[in-house]
Amino acid sequence: MHFLELPLVIFTVLAQCAVGAYLLITFRLACVKDAAMTKNLAVKCLFFVLGFMSLGFMSSTMHLGSPLRAFNSLNRVGASGLSNEILTGSTFFAIAGVYWLSELLGIASQSLRTILRYVGAVAGVIFMIAMIKVYLINTVPLWNTVFTPIEFGFTVITAGLLFGYFLLNAFDGSSVVANKRIAVVGMLLLATHLVLTVARVIEFAGVETSIHQGITMLNDYSTMIMIQCVLWVIGGLFWGISAHQTTNKVRFYSLCALVIVIAAEIFGRGVFYGMHFTFGLI
Numbered sequence: 001m002h003f004l005e006l007p008l009v010i011f012t013v014l015a016q017c018a019v020g021a022y023l024l025i026t027f028r029l030a031c032v033k034d035a036a037m038t039k040n041l042a043v044k045c046l047f048f049v050l051g052f053m054s055l056g057f058m059s060s061t062m063h064l065g066s067p068l069r070a071f072n073s074l075n076r077v078g079a080s081g082l083s084n085e086i087l088t089g090s091t092f093f094a095i096a097g098v099y100w101l102s103e104l105l106g107i108a109s110q111s112l113r114t115i116l117r118y119v120g121a122v123a124g125v126i127f128m129i130a131m132i133k134v135y136l137i138n139t140v141p142l143w144n145t146v147f148t149p150i151e152f153g154f155t156v157i158t159a160g161l162l163f164g165y166f167l168l169n170a171f172d173g174s175s176v177v178a179n180k181r182i183a184v185v186g187m188l189l190l191a192t193h194l195v196l197t198v199a200r201v202i203e204f205a206g207v208e209t210s211i212h213q214g215i216t217m218l219n220d221y222s223t224m225i226m227i228q229c230v231l232w233v234i235g236g237l238f239w240g241i242s243a244h245q246t247t248n249k250v251r252f253y254s255l256c257a258l259v260i261v262i263a264a265e266i267f268g269r270g271v272f273y274g275m276h277f278t279f280g281l282i
Helices: 006-030 035-064 081-105 110-134 147-170 176-205 214-220 222-242 247-274
Strands: none
Touching (some): 006 035, 006 081, 035 081, 035 147, 081 110, 110 147, 176 214
C-alpha cells in the first residue's frame, strides 16, 4: 500500500466532509424555531466544521510547498480549475466563518444570519463543483470519467452526512426518529457507493494507453480497494447501530462510524490519485 499526494487526499476528503456536514446542519437549523437552540447548535457544530476546513487547507499548502504559493494560484481565476477551486473554497470558508461568528457574538439580525447560513450552503456546493472540475482532465483517462464526480459527490453525502449526524447528536440537536431516518439514508448511500466502486473498477480494468494499462494499476491498489470496501461495510453497521442507541451510546457509535468511514474515504482517495496516468508517455 502506498499513498500518492497525501496532502491532497486529506484536503479533498476533509473539505468534502465539511461541506456535507454544513449542508445537513443548515437543513436541521431550518427546522429549529428556538433562537437559543439555533445559536447553540450553530456555534458548537460549525466550530468543528470550520476546523475540518482549516485542517484541509493547511494540508493543501504542503502540496504547494509553501503557504505563500496559495496566493499565486489565484492568478488565473476563471481560466484555471485550481484557481477556481481555491477561490470557491476560500469563499465558502469565509462565509461559513462569518455566519459562525455572527451567531457566536449575536451580531446582525436573525434574518440576516439566516441568509448568511443559506449563502454559505450555496457556496459550499459551488466549491464542490469547482473541486470536481479540477480533475476532469481529458488527458488523464481514469480521471476524466463520470466516476470522478460520483466519487467526490458521494464523499459529501456519505462521510459529510455522517459528520453532520455525529455533530448534531454530540450537541443534542437530533432525535431518535431523525437519527433512524438519516442512518437509513446514509447506509443506502454507502451501499450504492460500494456498488458504483465495483463498476468503476470493472470499467478502469479495460482502459489502456500506449504504455499504461488500467488493470496493472488496479492490481497495485487492489489491497487498498478491498480495505476501503470492508471499512464502508463496518462503518455502515456502526452507523445503523448508533441510530438505535441512547444519548451517550449514539455519540460513541456514531464517532466510531465517522472515523471508519473517513478512513475508507482516505483509502479510496489514495487509489484515485494513484490511478493517475496520461495518454502520453508519462
